[in-house]
Amino acid sequence: MTRGEPTALERFINGILPENPVYRQLLGMCPVLAVTNGMKPAMTMAGATAFVLILANIMISLMRGLLKPHLRILVFTLTIATFVTIADRLLAAYMYEMSKQLGPYVPLIIVNCLIISRCEICASKQDVRVAVADGVGMSLGFALALASIATVREILGSGTWLGLPVMPGFWPNWGIMVLPPGAFLTLGLLLGMVEWVNQARAKKAGKRE
Amino acid sequence: MAEAPKSRNFIGQAWLVILLALLYGGALATVHTALSARIAENKRNETYSVIPILVEGADQSMTAEVSVEGQNGKELTVYRVLDSGGHHRGWVLPAAGQGFADQIEILIGLDAEVSTIAGLYVLGQKETPGLGDYITGEGFRNRFRGKPTDRPLVVVKSDPKANNEILALTGATISSESVSGIVNRALANLKGPIRQLAPGGGEEQDEASSPADRQGETGP
Numbered sequence: 001m002t003r004g005e006p007t008a009l010e011r012f013i014n015g016i017l018p019e020n021p022v023y024r025q026l027l028g029m030c031p032v033l034a035v036t037n038g039m040k041p042a043m044t045m046a047g048a049t050a051f052v053l054i055l056a057n058i059m060i061s062l063m064r065g066l067l068k069p070h071l072r073i074l075v076f077t078l079t080i081a082t083f084v085t086i087a088d089r090l091l092a093a094y095m096y097e098m099s100k101q102l103g104p105y106v107p108l109i110i111v112n113c114l115i116i117s118r119c120e121i122c123a124s125k126q127d128v129r130v131a132v133a134d135g136v137g138m139s140l141g142f143a144l145a146l147a148s149i150a151t152v153r154e155i156l157g158s159g160t161w162l163g164l165p166v167m168p169g170f171w172p173n174w175g176i177m178v179l180p181p182g183a184f185l186t187l188g189l190l191l192g193m194v195e196w197v198n199q200a201r202a203k204k205a206g207k208r209e
Numbered sequence: 210m211a212e213a214p215k216s217r218n219f220i221g222q223a224w225l226v227i228l229l230a231l232l233y234g235g236a237l238a239t240v241h242t243a244l245s246a247r248i249a250e251n252k253r254n255e256t257y258s259v260i261p262i263l264v265e266g267a268d269q270s271m272t273a274e275v276s277v278e279g280q281n282g283k284e285l286t287v288y289r290v291l292d293s294g295g296h297h298r299g300w301v302l303p304a305a306g307q308g309f310a311d312q313i314e315i316l317i318g319l320d321a322e323v324s325t326i327a328g329l330y331v332l333g334q335k336e337t338p339g340l341g342d343y344i345t346g347e348g349f350r351n352r353f354r355g356k357p358t359d360r361p362l363v364v365v366k367s368d369p370k371a372n373n374e375i376l377a378l379t380g381a382t383i384s385s386e387s388v389s390g391i392v393n394r395a396l397a398n399l400k401g402p403i404r405q406l407a408p409g410g411g412e413e414q415d416e417a418s419s420p421a422d423r424q425g426e427t428g429p
Contacts, residue, residue: 086236
């Protein structure tokens with residue numbers, strides 16, 4: 001990775017796969033493990049995180065010239081907490097059932113390191129255009145990661161996907177996949193798979209040169 | 210850092226934080242004003258949907274909202290629960306208080322005589338996942354069922370002996386105590402006033418403000 005600041009397009013693409021927040025940076029593990037027992041809660045969480053991440057990135061980028069080094073984290077936290085509270089209230093008003101199901105995990109978006117790390121790494125240094133591209137890219141990467149884990153867990157654990165039945169009637173639902181151990185098993189196996197693919201590709205690239 | 214080591218100009222340092230705090234505070238107030246009616250409506254709908262769980266034989270369509278003045282002098286809305294035949298079956302009281310993490314909101318179902326707790330339901334909570342959030346589970350809520358209202362509930366950590374004792378959740382003593390505290394305070398505050406409202410319950414009025422009430426009021 002070069003030391004120069006990446007462009008908007010690079011930021012956007014990096015967020016999705018090359019620097020995927022979950023599979024490459026291992027950030028945001030709390031929602032990754034806690035709300036991926038079904039696609040619906042996982043996608044709601046991804047949406048709420050995207051809302052907070054993109055808006056926080058925009059705000060921080062707009063005032064990046066005013067930030068004082070020793071007060072910047074305070075400003076980040078203040079901004080993130082505000083948007084998380086707004087997201088929480090919006091869910092409670094318009095998606096009440098989902099808001100109840102996610103419970104404390106929505107306010108816990110405040111402590112998702114993904115968001116504060118994007119404020120620090122990108123938004124506080126680059127202009128709004130790049131910050132938006134970065135926020136959207138990282139949000140897509142996060143949503144993709146949540147979706148991959150939730151897909152495995154919901155199909156194996158409940159025989160459904162987004163609430164629709166997909167498995168044949170004789171499928172015995174693997175209860176463990178819905179419970180916390182299923183989250184760890186799925187995450188571990190998927191992480192291993194991603195790493196394996198990456199290493200295989202690196203080897204290939206090395207041979208070609 | 211090349212800046213002056215210590216600036217006495219606090220405003221110069223902190224103006225952005227102060228300005229943002231005001232701005233964000235205003236934004237949150239606006240969001241709250243815009244959405245609170247809708248959120249309250251969602252909670253009300255949920256309350257109606259769980260009334261049959263809280264009071265046996267209840268008919269949601271027969272439920273009436275009654276405004277009561279509590280012993281603390283505040284007006285509160287409680288639900289008078291009737292069955293499909295129009296017979297008085299009990300009451301549902303909304304109550305809230307501080308939990309371990311955030312506000313816990315509960316609904317307390319009472320029988321027609323306001324003498325025992327008929328059921329309990331947690332409307333909102335943000336307790337620790339995997340520990341305190343078990344207060345929403347049926348296992349914990351059923352521990353309140355059938356408890357008397359004349360004595361304050363006490364949370365215990367071993368098998369309950371007296372009938373006003375509630376077994377705490379393992380690893381969530383504070384959450385358990387919060388819930389029983391909310392129940393105690395709500396009962397102390399509203400038991401007397403709703404007994405007065407109850408049909409044929411007028412004579413019990415004197416008994417209603419027995420020392421147990423006041424004892425509960427001074428509770429935690």
